[in-house]
Amino acid sequence: MNNQQTPTIQDVARLAGVSTGTVSRVLNQRPGVHPETRARVLEVVQRLGYVPMQAARELTGKGDTVGILLAPGVRRYIPYFVLLFEHLSEALWQAGLRLEETPTDPAGLPLKPAKGYILLGAHDHDPRLEALAQARTPHVLVGVYPGAFWVAPDDEGGAYAATRHLLELGHREIAHLTGQPQHQAGRERLRGYRRALEAYQVPYRPELVLDGDFSTLTAYRVVRKAWEGGLRFSALFAASDEMAVGALAALEDVGQRVPQDVSLVGYDDLPEVGEQLTTVRQDIAEIARTTARLLKEALAGAAPHGIRVPVRLVVRGTTCLKEVEG
Amino acid sequence: MNNQQTPTIQDVARLAGVSTGTVSRVLNQRPGVHPETRARVLEVVQRLGYVPMQAARELTGKGDTVGILLAPGVRRYIPYFVLLFEHLSEALWQAGLRLEETPTDPAGLPLKPAKGYILLGAHDHDPRLEALAQARTPHVLVGVYPGAFWVAPDDEGGAYAATRHLLELGHREIAHLTGQPQHQAGRERLRGYRRALEAYQVPYRPELVLDGDFSTLTAYRVVRKAWEGGLRFSALFAASDEMAVGALAALEDVGQRVPQDVSLVGYDDLPEVGEQLTTVRQDIAEIARTTARLLKEALAGAAPHGIRVPVRLVVRGTTCLKEVEG
DNA sequence: CAACTTTCTGTAATCGCTTACAAAAGCTGG
DNA sequence: CCAGCTTTTGTAAGCGATTACAGAAAGTTG
Structure with a gap:
């Protein structure tokens, strides 16, 4: 019956000779699964190339939806933001978080509440920080903001x-x-x-x-x-x-x-x-991953802290030894 | 029981005094709903600020997932593409289509197949057009491409x-x-x-x-x-x-x-x-909406055709009558 | 080996929405 | 007023995951 379709957890369960519950436990790294069973399930997952459907897990309340808030006045055409955005959406997905479109009001505050937010290009005394902190809404800032969760390149x-x-x-x-x-x-x-x-x-x-x-x-x-x-x-x-x-x-x-x-x-x-x-x-990808990780921490209620992501000099063709005159 | 939560279709149904089925029909603009009932439902939807949860509708198999393919070599930082992208994701969602990240191989072909594609910045003899046509994969091009589905501004x-x-x-x-x-x-x-x-x-x-x-x-x-x-x-x-x-x-x-x-x-x-x-x-929003509409047609198996979206001159401060010389 | 624990696994309800199907309601004409 | 339509509405079965809970298997002990 399930020909040519993308495999579901049912398929995995059937082929591995276990129940869907067990497969789910393996996938979510829950304890209480026999190592052998676990291995067998993982083998089937691998073979089928099974990937859990995000929509379904979201339905169960698992998948937290998060939004990205760009500071008002920040031009979203800027290559850096475009790239960061892309990497963030990838990293959030990997972290099991679902990125949602977040329409904002003129003040830059979200109209549709999500579980958490990532703020880009915030100014130091951004009123939105105050608002988010007040509402105890988990959020991570890209930039340095002592007292909040933040990620910044060095x-x-x-x-x-x-x-x-x-x-x-x-x-x-x-x-x-x-x-x-x-x-x-x-x-x-x-x-x-x-x-x-x-x-x-x-x-x-x-x-x-x-x-x-x-x-x-x-x-x-x-x-x-x-x-x-x-x-x-x-x-x-x-x-x-x-x-x-x-x-x-x-x-x-x-x-x-x-x-x-x-x-x-x-x-x-x-x-x-x-x-x-x-x-x-x-390393924008690294910044994105770190941001996603911190957001998960924030959602879990951890204490705010910040992380610096290291950068690296790449020497190519536009620099050379200063020529000594004459 | 549903206190403080974001409203569900159940809430709407209850408050409007109808069944969830009816609400769904109203929301999806299906025929066979009494105008009065429709109005009542819409009123409640409005009042509650109800928005259907995407994950759930996706689960029902409704949400065809589609991908956007940017021609290789096209810089995605370009403001026009950034904007078009945003409007497309909005328009696709409105059309009940789900936009998916589509990682591509070096040739620009998608690695994870979606049901349909939108191609941006394709060149006239893009080999990918051939490939997509061969595979009979529904697709819409932004630009003029006789023989395919296309949308282009005038x-x-x-x-x-x-x-x-x-x-x-x-x-x-x-x-x-x-x-x-x-x-x-x-x-x-x-x-x-x-x-x-x-x-x-x-x-x-x-x-x-x-x-x-x-x-x-x-x-x-x-x-x-x-x-x-x-x-x-x-x-x-x-x-x-x-x-x-x-x-x-x-x-x-x-x-x-x-x-x-x-x-x-x-x-x-x-x-x-x-x-x-x-x-x-x-009117980028209009281009996006038209593209989404054509993609639905393409998915439904219609015959390829193209649409021109009109443009409009906006006179502001950088033009004036030529001064006649002394 | 009986009587318990402990470990592991299966079952089934649930999330919010769509839709086939069934049921009810509203018309029509004789 | 009823048979026979058509229009409108309700019901309930999924969709693919998660997770309490219960049941089975395995391990311990006296």
Whole structure:
């Protein structure tokens, strides 16, 4: 009767010669199943390629539905968020959580309550944090928010590593293209940049800090204008790959070769953005998995805490040793 | 017993004094329900803010799962696709279709088969079309593909309207910033531009066609370089809002005011991109709904056909009458 | 080996919704 | 007023999982 269909728990039970209850217990790693039985069931599961149907388990009240809340004003086109979103939906599913569309009111609060939330791009004094905390709704923030559950990449560390890389290549005039100061990530990366300079006893020169906004176009204009205005540097650390792409074009247009004349480091390592860039890789998949894990903890009522996800410098073709003059 | 819980179909039935079957029929717009009863049920649904639980309806076998396939090489960060994606997931849900994550192999073919597919950004001779047609898998394409189910905005008409708008404002030197020629949309918009010029008997000047690639940065560079190279025009029609944003910045940087010196028209009318732009609005929600509808037809085995979704010129602040010289 | 425990497994109710089928109600004309 | 329709509504059986609860099997003990 069950020809060609995707297998159900019934099929597994039948083939393994046990009841559906037992299969379910095996699948959910519940105790009280004989090891041999367990093995047999798992073997059949494997063979059939059986995957429990999410809808059904949700019906039993198992599958908690969660929502993702993007801060109002945050442009959801930003590659980083698009990717994070994708990985989150994958990670949540893996964790047995179901991601739901969450329409929000103008204040950014969800109209349809879910069991828990993930907040992206929250500002430090986001009123929604207050509201969620008041309502004791489990939530996890991506970013640093002491007192709540949070997950954040080690932005300062990444920026430090990027800058140090340039320093070790012999560069001393290192410019930094920032993100908006209202974004935590932008601030932290600036901090990492300064800390690295300090560690190498290179004086901090404010004029080398160029104000960007994470957009490619602005990066281009700022860098070009600065260079045409006479600012010189042998290396540039951009706070995002997108900005690095803009900077790269600008440098090219003012006649500088990368990396021979100016070394360039980006940040994020987004696929399809600046393929050959030396950059700092954020493991977005890892951030997503960690977020999902914390959300489960939050749903289980654990005490809030935060986790830093490490980042890694990836050296590619846009940086090189500073050429010693003459 | 059902205190504080999200309401179920049972609650609705009880309060409306009917059976769950009837409520279900109302909700699914099935015939054979007395108008009065229908109204009463809807009233209760409204009052309770009842929303059917997707998991449950999926369990009944209702929810055909469908997948969205993005052509390989298409950058999914593109605002247009992000938006289309969102609207599609909404529209599919409304149509009772369940959108599934569809991991694909390197060739862009789905690994986990769904009942039907929506293809975005397909090229004209995409091998996947062949494969899907062979396998008789129902699918709908966004774009024009005679012989298959397709939905496409009226790009040529939109471009025509945009260009005509500029012509009627008295402009005669109208430049056009194109998308890549391998994109249907880019080609069609160029065609609309040419057709409008023809209709107004303005000679077509190839040098006024600037090669863009739908990106903001390239738009900026191309426009700036062209202007600095001596090219002059009193109006510019960009084939996307993102390119218009780049063009706007470029014009500003070469000392031209918009719209006093140069009128500018974009395309797409994406929220959060170039708010004040005169542009051509694509009704993405409508495209999504139409796509969902066609997919249902395809699933039902209907004969393939295509639908054009109309677009609309939205006049805002970046266009004005051409000033007649002193 | 009887009498208990303890471990393991099966049974069946349940979640919220859809839908085939049956039943009831509303018409119609003679 | 009733047979014979048609329209409207209710009933109940699933869909695929989970999980109390009960029952069977295996292990312990005196």
